Amino acid sequence: MNYKVEKKIICEETGKEFCVGDTVSIRYSNGGGNGCCEITKITGTGFHFNNGGKRDKNVQLKDITELQ
Template sequence: MNYKVEKKIVCKETGEELKVGDEVSIRYTSGGGNGCCRITKITDTGFHYSAGGTRRDKSVQLKDIVEIWKREQNDEGAEK
């Protein structure tokens, strides 16, 4: 999937928009990935995220990502 950045991340194929505060899961081109990450900052080339209780934000570039899934939650905060 290809993505572009405009104060939010927009998937060019599906039109899905991701913004700061969204919880996402990430799959990398290397085959690995992260689940339940909260986007903390969007940059020109990617974004910073917080993975659970880590002290520092981590960063990732869009060129290193195969796909990003937005976690859907119901009104009580549980995953759908």
């Protein structure tokens, strides 16, 4: 049998799950944000995302206020 392991980001307040390939909007604690970002990789402290550019950007979960 074949198995696949996936990392997920789970919101502790709502229980909503985000996986690689999901399109999300990010709101930062400083008031800024990014919309329509695709999660490309999930790490232990945050995730990498792409919003249409050539390179992926990364963000740490401690810097995020809201993820939709």
